[in-house]
Amino acid sequence: SVETAIREALIEAKQEQIIGRDVTPFILKRVAEMTGGDSLQSNTTLVKNNARVGADIAIAIAEQDRHTQNCYPLNNNHDSKKTSIWTPPLKSEEKSVSSTVTTVTS
The missing domain is CATH 1.20.5 (Single alpha-helices involved in coiled-coils or other helix-helix interfaces)
Known part of the structure; x- marks a missing residue:
């Protein structure tokens, strides 16, 4: 086998x-x-x-x-070094997570 x-x-x-x-x-x-x-x-x-x-x-x-x-950035402070972007949850996460916010720093 x-x-x-x-x-x-x-x-x-x-x-x-x-x-x-x-x-x-x-x-x-x-x-x-x-x-x-x-x-x-x-x-x-x-x-x-x-x-x-x-x-x-x-x-x-x-x-x-x-x-x-x-979708647009959540904040309007126009800080080019830091922007929060809303990311929808994956289908497998929909029941436990309503949304995810990621902070991007450049």
Whole structure:
């Protein structure tokens, strides 16, 4: 199974003292070898799903920006070094947070 191959590849990586950024490529290569390439299909499906989720998030952010593009700074003191800007909460935060104020200092 892929799980067994991952466990074995992790043991090999530790034995061969593979560390840091080299671990992931090593594990992916060894798991693909041990599963006869079956893990590649799983990895491809996972990457496609992650891309789809990322696209959905980007669309949601773009729609949120479209609905809030007419917001103006909360203060009118014209201090170019400090401006408060209202930022609407994310949908997941709507129930617990009514709004967020961010102070930007330049």
